[in-house]
Amino acid sequence: MMPLDAKTSPDDDAALLVAFAAGDPHAAKALVARLGPMVFAMAHRMLGNRAEAEDVAQDALVRLWKIAPDWDPDRAKVTTWLYRVTSNLCIDRLRKRQRFSGEEVPEQVDPQPLPDRRMQDDQRRDALQTALNALPDRQRQAVVLRQIEGLANPEIAKIMDTSVEAVESLTSRGKRALAKILAPQKNALGLGDGDETP
Numbered sequence: 001m002m003p004l005d006a007k008t009s010p011d012d013d014a015a016l017l018v019a020f021a022a023g024d025p026h027a028a029k030a031l032v033a034r035l036g037p038m039v040f041a042m043a044h045r046m047l048g049n050r051a052e053a054e055d056v057a058q059d060a061l062v063r064l065w066k067i068a069p070d071w072d073p074d075r076a077k078v079t080t081w082l083y084r085v086t087s088n089l090c091i092d093r094l095r096k097r098q099r100f101s102g103e104e105v106p107e108q109v110d111p112q113p114l115p116d117r118r119m120q121d122d123q124r125r126d127a128l129q130t131a132l133n134a135l136p137d138r139q140r141q142a143v144v145l146r147q148i149e150g151l152a153n154p155e156i157a158k159i160m161d162t163s164v165e166a167v168e169s170l171t172s173r174g175k176r177a178l179a180k181i182l183a184p185q186k187n188a189l190g191l192g193d194g195d196e197t198p
Helices: 010-021 025-047 050-070 078-100 116-134 137-148 153-160 164-185
Strands: none
Touching: 010 025, 010 050, 010 078, 025 050, 025 078, 025 116, 025 137, 050 078, 078 137, 078 153, 116 137, 116 164, 137 153, 137 164, 153 164
8 A cells, every 4th residue: 555645646646535535544634734735825815815715725625525435536636626626615705705795804914023025025925915806706716726826727727617718818817917906016016027927
């Protein structure tokens, strides 16, 4: 039997899931170590809220555990399935926010003074998150998956249940919109002409 740890190759996700379904207690731990950070990072970029991202990541992983006994590795990669579930959960939350004009609890700001570089990095990250929040849901989803998570367009198309051409269009429009939103802040954020957004 293969070692069940976070250092196995991405192709072993399905094997870990099958092992979990068969009752191996180490498989779930290995999958959480491998996939949890990925799911949380994507949810945080989509939602811009740490607590909500943690909830979504937990919900997505619980759904993965529930389907484990019926998992068919020929249908999709585990990561593709998980990105898709995470994306859908995020979009559901974003739509609820729009419906109820929900008030977000502001994140706690570290009271310690930060070095200049870290402050600028924080400002860039915050500006990018604000700009991402301004995009339509599907554009934001495509940009996060392509530009931040680094997925290939065919995999994004599967996750978003659309065509590769639609992904390319959504990503392109999203990047243009981000550039336009961030343009007035370019100098303040220390973004030169060579810096690309995101």
